[in-house]
Amino acid sequence: MSLYHDTLQLLQEMIRNACVNDGTPDSGGEVRNAESLAKFFEGTDVKVQRFEPHPGRVSIAFTVEGSDPDAEPLTLLGHTDVVPVDHTKWTVAPFGAEIRDEKIYGRGAVDMLFITATMAAVTREAAKRGTRGTLTMVGLADEEARAGLGAGWIHQNAPDAFSWKNCLSETGGSHIPGRDGSDTIVVNVGENGAAQRRLTVSGDAGHGSTPYGRDSAIVKIGEVARRISLAHRPMIDDRSWQIFVKAFRFDEELNESLMRGEGDFHEFGDLASFADAFSHTTIAQTIVRAGSAINVLPSTASLDLDIRQPTGVSQEDVDAMLTEALGDMADQVTITHLLTEPATVSAPEGPLWDAIVETYGEFYPDSDVIPIFSTGGSDLRFARYAGGKGFGFALHARERSLAAAHSQLHSHDEHLHLEDLNLTVRAYDSLIRKFVG
Known part of the structure; x- marks a missing residue:
């Protein structure tokens, strides 16, 4: 099967696992998505690390050791929990992962399971061919409740479990249409405190x-x-x-x-x-x-x-x-x-930023790429606390403006265009090949 179809199948499974985080310690159940990811990586030569600060609140990391210890590392931070739903407001099953009219519906489809599934798929492919730089994909619990049982816990209790030097997470790759017909692609480089x-x-x-x-x-x-x-x-x-x-x-x-x-x-x-x-x-x-x-x-x-x-x-x-x-x-x-x-920001410069801009240019050569701040929180702040770089990365079709992408976050009938899933898979695959080899 193709990389895209593998990603889609994993995305559907992760939506159906319904790892709903309501902010209480016993919610989430991210162990279900951790087990799905572990099964997805079976048969590959990756280092697996499991973190469980509270029963059922599992984060899991998969590391492809690079052949060159001096090469730049890359870490992909994907969260596996989702926010609750008001079932009375949904017209489709919120955890059915149903596909209609070239869109996949489900809680977490946009925030951020489509990126997490993509990260897993491209990391598995990289493990099969080998990399020059070390590549790690992390499925993180508890992002939706400020990450005290996820990235925050790892940052405090196991800070050396993987590299924080160059990190990608949610979100980026949507568009700002200019009044003159121009197009600009946005990348989250920081977030409010x-x-x-x-x-x-x-x-x-x-x-x-x-x-x-x-x-x-x-x-x-x-x-x-x-x-x-x-x-x-x-x-x-x-x-x-x-x-x-x-x-x-x-x-x-x-x-x-x-x-x-x-x-x-x-x-x-x-x-x-x-x-x-x-x-x-x-x-x-x-x-x-x-x-x-x-x-x-x-x-x-x-x-x-x-x-x-x-x-x-x-x-x-x-x-x-x-x-x-x-x-x-x-x-x-x-x-x-x-x-x-505190608020955090990564300067839009350096090898990872350059790779992001180059990758977007492969798909949209006439578009500008600009840095913006996320108004909410993400796991990227922990990379910045650790002294590393953290950028949001995905890719949407030009028709999906920044406003359209934001409208799906925590929304009723949350859905992702399959075209955007395909673009994100291709963009991640391209970026990883050029950055870690």
Whole structure:
């Protein structure tokens, strides 16, 4: 069978394994996808490593030892878990891996099992022919819950298990159509950090039948939420943002305005929210807690914020931003740090970046290739923590814009065009041949 069909069969199996990660330690069950990968590599001369920090939460690595110890290594980081589904919103079986109209449907089809399956298939092929540089493919657990039982655990507990020097993961290879008919291919070179916060206020406890004159914690947290929604979020000062804006080929006046953050971001169309998250710290108000019984006035209320900060914004900067937004309420609000991680970025230069640009040029010779930041998290940040390079890599047909690719992430009826699977397989195979031989 062809490399593409092997990849498709593995992708279908991985979708059907339904390794759903709801954020709790006993969810995920990535052991099922680890076993599928182990079976896929049977009969090849690869080094296999298995990591299981919690029962069922298995990551697995397959290493092809290169013939030249001085050659550049390459590590492919593919996660094997997927996010939950709302079954009532799907029109197809979310774990059926059904193919309709040249598209494969299923949770994880895009995020990111099609890339993970591709990584496995091209690594197996490389193992059969041998490589000059060492090649490792890792099927990672727990990416969808910040990787504490996956890449994060390996980085902390087994940092030398494989090389972090040159890493590929999700995602890249979608397109920005310029207003002049031009085409630009994007590559994720960095990602925003995490600055999760819990804001807590106090109020008067009491019986629900006598609220008069009471200091309501719920009213107070509502005002906190209103003020936070109006927080001033400074614009980033980064050349990648300027390159991103220029890819749309706006007229010169609008181009300059948007680069300064003064223009109407609706000009970016379906990418308006992405553009905002690319260029600013984002503050999402996600969880409110107060009260336990309907007839009791709660003495406290809290608001959880999912904050993602770009490079150059520190945790102290985030706290100052919140304090400024709270104004004269600041001394009534306790700010608690939850998960915090710095933003990370890999400079778009060096042999791996050059190989990515060259590979895209083989498929789309008239397209530009530009670096962008991911607004969410990925396992690539651990490569950067380790001092290595981390880039997103896949390839979509020109009709699949960045907006179209993003629309499938965690969506109902998540699906991947089979054309894009074929392109990604061919692109990975080409890149690996030129990079590790």
